[in-house]
Amino acid sequence: MPARIVIKVKQGSSKEESHRNVEKALKDYKNKVFKLKITQELRERKEFLKPSVKKRLQKEKAKRKNNFDFL
Numbered sequence: 552m553p554a555r556i557v558i559k560v561k562q563g564s565s566k567e568e569s570h571r572n573v574e575k576a577l578k579d580y581k582n583k584v585f586k587l588k589i590t591q592e593l594r595e596r597k598e599f600l601k602p603s604v605k606k607r608l609q610k611e612k613a614k615r616k617n618n619f620d621f622l
């Protein structure tokens with residue numbers, strides 16, 4: 552299970568200030584999710600891949616990357 556993400560939202564005195572605080576909190580949440588690679592993990596867990604298939608895909612990816620460098 553991924554780590555729990557806690558984002559604190561400060562209350563503003565005006566409506567506009569509150570809106571900015573919420574926008575900042577959403578931005579912080581997005582950055583934390585990206586850094587923790589939660590979405591990537593969820594995509595990987597969507598379906599089971601056998602270890603041999605994972606290795607084959609990794610090798611193909613490396614091969615494509617090496618070919619791209621030479622172009």
